[in-house]
Amino acid sequence: MTALLSAAGVAKHYGRTPALTGVDIDVAEGEIVAVTGPSGCGKSTLLHCLAGILRADAGTVTYRDQDLGLWSEKSRSRLRRTDFGVLFQFGQLVPELTAAENVALPLLLAGSGRREARADAQQWLERFGVDHVAEARPGAMSGGQQQRCAVARAMVTQPRVLFADEPTGALDALAGEQVLGELVRAARDQDTAVVLVTHDARVAAYADREVALRDGANDPSGLGVGS
Amino acid sequence: MSTSFVLLGLLATGPRHGYELKRAHDDRLPRAKPLAFGQVYATLGRLERDGLVEKSGQDREGGPDRTSFAITEAGRTSLDEWLSAVETPAPFVTSTLFSKVMVSLLASGVDRARAYLTAQRSAHADRLRELTATKTAADSPFGDVVAADFAIAHLDADLRWLQTTLQRVADMDREKRP
Numbered sequence: 001m002t003a004l005l006s007a008a009g010v011a012k013h014y015g016r017t018p019a020l021t022g023v024d025i026d027v028a029e030g031e032i033v034a035v036t037g038p039s040g041c042g043k044s045t046l047l048h049c050l051a052g053i054l055r056a057d058a059g060t061v062t063y064r065d066q067d068l069g070l071w072s073e074k075s076r077s078r079l080r081r082t083d084f085g086v087l088f089q090f091g092q093l094v095p096e097l098t099a100a101e102n103v104a105l106p107l108l109l110a111g112s113g114r115r116e117a118r119a120d121a122q123q124w125l126e127r128f129g130v131d132h133v134a135e136a137r138p139g140a141m142s143g144g145q146q147q148r149c150a151v152a153r154a155m156v157t158q159p160r161v162l163f164a165d166e167p168t169g170a171l172d173a174l175a176g177e178q179v180l181g182e183l184v185r186a187a188r189d190q191d192t193a194v195v196l197v198t199h200d201a202r203v204a205a206y207a208d209r210e211v212a213l214r215d216g217a218n219d220p221s222g223l224g225v226g227s
Numbered sequence: 228m229s230t231s232f233v234l235l236g237l238l239a240t241g242p243r244h245g246y247e248l249k250r251a252h253d254d255r256l257p258r259a260k261p262l263a264f265g266q267v268y269a270t271l272g273r274l275e276r277d278g279l280v281e282k283s284g285q286d287r288e289g290g291p292d293r294t295s296f297a298i299t300e301a302g303r304t305s306l307d308e309w310l311s312a313v314e315t316p317a318p319f320v321t322s323t324l325f326s327k328v329m330v331s332l333l334a335s336g337v338d339r340a341r342a343y344l345t346a347q348r349s350a351h352a353d354r355l356r357e358l359t360a361t362k363t364a365a366d367s368p369f370g371d372v373v374a375a376d377f378a379i380a381h382l383d384a385d386l387r388w389l390q391t392t393l394q395r396v397a398d399m400d401r402e403k404r405p
């Protein structure tokens with residue numbers, strides 16, 4: 001089986017700080033893969049490289065057999081709108097827009113009509129149980145409601161790959177766990193692959209498979225500990 | 228032992244035969260270790276001796292599984308005390324995981340301990356995934372979900388301990404070979 005998305009030998013520096021020093025990862029169509037490892041090991045950086053938000057310094061990122069490194073910024077940004085959904089670790093919703101407008105936004109950016117985008121947004125808000133705050137702005141929503149809207153926004157374009165960076169700030173709360181369960185169910189329904197970044201073994205357990213990182217590289221022991 | 232109190236709890240809702248008790252136990256606590264019939268009768272015998280349950284009827288055929296038992300007033304008091312009493316937080320570490328790590332460090336050294344920790348970690352992660360799938364399935368019964376939560380919390384604690392221990396073993400090893 002060929003991978004839908006894969007990275008081979010991906011390296012990335014921030015100035016002189018090495019964040020990734022050669023990471024390999026494969027994600028098959030519809031597969032849920034957890035990327036785990038201790039804080040600072042490069043999980044978010046890898047996610048951004050895979051999603052084409054950052055360009056790797058070395059190595060290749062391949063999506064549907066195409067080397068994304070050879071694509072222009074404009075083409076990569078179009079790909080992000082059509083095929084990818086992203087759930088960032090920090091800063092999710094546009095504070096000036098209502099929940100419904102936030103969720104409709106990716107559809108409008110991808111060229112959908114206003115009415116159609118509104119209707120789809122409404123459906124996804126319902127699916128994640130936050131249709132009652134459709135007209136509220138993020139500032140007037142609870143943390144859990146904001147999180148649900150962010151998930152709805154990431155799924156509204158029915159992406160082929162969802163990139164989710166620590167999608168549940170606090171899984172201890174039953175609410176966080178419910179969001180994660182719903183996200184995984186929605187992804188399986190749509191056959192959306194998910195790259196799920198987390199430092200939490202309980203979150204990683206929602207995935208089909210785990211890829212562990214340590215100090216910017218793959219960690220075959222999965223323990224994230226030096227030897 | 229908690230089996231006595233689980234049986235008392237089941238009898239608190241009305242008299243039952245021994246075999247009904249076993250069935251009720253296995254239905255209500257689906258992920259608990261199934262009760263053996265022998266254990267049900269032995270426990271009922273002890274509870275009866277202590278005056279916490281009494282025979283409340285017998286079907287024609289007789290035989291132990293045809294006798295029904297009812298909770299007594301003393302049984303209700305005892306159950307009530309058990310439900311109110313706070314359990315002593317585990318005073319000793321009795322985990323096989325812990326013993327294995329200490330024994331492999333003693334008997335075989337760091338590499339053996341590390342190999343064990345790594346293998347155990349991966350077995351724990353697999354089990355965590357299975358339980359998570361069980362509990363996220365749309366039609367999971369409430370008892371299964373709560374039991375999975377319980378097991379997941381304990382596996383997660385084990386995993387944290389495995390990780391910390393591996394780090395400690397690595398640190399200890401580094402200090403020893405400069």
Ligand SMILES: Nc1ncnc2c1ncn2[C@@H]1O[C@H](COP(=O)(O)OP(=O)(O)OP(=O)(O)O)[C@@H](O)[C@H]1O
Nearest residue numbers: 014017018019038039040041042043044045046199
């Ligand atoms: N914009 C940046 N500029 C400079 N260094 C950065 C930047 N972003 C990340 N880094 C560094 O790169 C390394 C990897 O960071 P990254 O955010 O990918 O880690 P992470 O695994 O996602 O951590 P966490 O679990 O804390 O989110 C760290 O050493 C971090 O300090």
Ligand SMILES: [Mg+2]
Nearest residue numbers: 043044045089
């Ligand atoms: Mg991060």
